[in-house]
Amino acid sequence: MRRESKTVVEKLDFENFFKGIDQSAEALQNETEFTYLEALIHTGELLFKGETNLHLSELALKKFKNSLSNIDLNKISKEQIRKAFQLAILKGMKEATQSNHAMTPDAVALFISYLINKLTEEMEHFRILDPAVGSGNLLTAILNQSTKSISSYGIEPDETLLQLAYVSANLQQHNVELFHQDALMDIMVDPVDIVVADLPIGHYPNKENSNRYKLKAKEGLSFTHHLMIEQSINYTKEGGFLLFLIPNFLFESEQAQQLHTYIKESTYIYSLLQLPKSMFKDEKHAKSIFILRKKADGIKAPSQALLAELPSFSNKTALSEMIKSMNNWLDAYIK
Structure with missing residues (x-):
């Protein structure tokens, strides 16, 4: 009652x-x-x-x-x-x-919060960066679901979205450092333990700046989402985790092999969790949660990455079973 x-x-x-x-x-x-x-x-x-x-x-x-x-x-x-x-x-x-104004669905934000809580279970304090913070919904959802001491940072080039993130964080009494800038330029933040991002998809117009990235296109414009992955890895501590919301077609483009090679050189692939297709009006917009860990001495790659298709978030029984399996896997490979 x-x-x-x-x-x-x-x-x-x-x-x-x-x-x-x-x-x-x-x-x-x-x-x-x-x-x-x-x-x-x-x-x-x-x-x-x-x-x-x-x-x-x-x-x-x-x-x-x-x-x-x-x-x-x-x-x-x-x-x-x-x-x-x-x-x-x-x-x-x-x-x-506008296409860059899409907000991360609430159920996904809460599921990512659960994953970050598992990844940071043994930390008393951690630092988190969202290089595509938007209106701050994903970042503040993560902060609300954690009981840890957290230093948080967000980057956003759109002034209106950044102001919304600022107001939202203040109303929720979260101390978030927000930067109004292009996340692919130099960021005045020391490397963090966790990077989280709902990756913006498209071509990056600043050809001069893209030239300093290993994942720049050989011809024409580079993909923003590829450069954002590289930039995120640059700003992650050794042994730190990266959680990206990626389009399911990420590894199907003409630059996919270049991206895959770079990711394998710099990180260990921990998991690829495909979100329920029922969440998306059109299958071509479907996304997955991609979890990477930056390489470091003393850390080995998991013998097998966790690959799964998540059940509908409304199917509580199936989701509960999936979370049990994921907990077992995460406990085995993170600790």
Whole structure:
């Protein structure tokens, strides 16, 4: 009974928080030329700071603030804040959807969080980098599911997404260092224990910068996702782990052999977990979780990589059996 009561309270907290920020953002959008996402950034800042530097009429300011008056951040869990803020961002993205604005599905973010908890089980503290942080949803999901001391870093070239990540992290009370830059340029972060990324897919336009990478294309433009893998390995400590969300076609391109060779030279392949195809409207957009470990003295490659097709996340029995098998495998090869 208590558990049901807690679930009801959490649902009400979620609904109340989402309704408040959504109405506030809409009120600001109606009074200004802001997009919904821009208005959401100002809404989040007002909620976090308790004040705004926007120059609004008294009536507009009242409308902007009114919807937030019933929200007490101290009474809402970090996960409820993350999920509600994520829902508002998804609403805003429908206004002007861009291919690089796709958000990591929630079930996938939580599954990656489980994997990172297993990989860091024996660490008291770890450092994590997301070189394609976007609105921060994947990174903050990981932070919310861990009880460890974590230093976290995110890179994002899109200013709107970076501001959303900043506001979201603040509302969840996470100390994340965010950098507004191209992740394929030099990053002012020391090597980390974990790199996690939902890889951006496409061609990298900066040909001059791509020339410094081993995975540059022999002709024409290089693949952003190939260069991002190389850059991530560069910023991972020896023995550190890398978890990528990759398209299932990653090793089917004309540059696939070059990528495969580089990965085998620099890392050990630990696992390739194919996400349920039912998650994707079109099979060509299907993805997998790719786990690598950077080579280091004293670390051997697993005798066999963990290759699996994950069951539907809604099939709890099958998923539970899969997680048991994965736990056994991870315990054997990580420790």
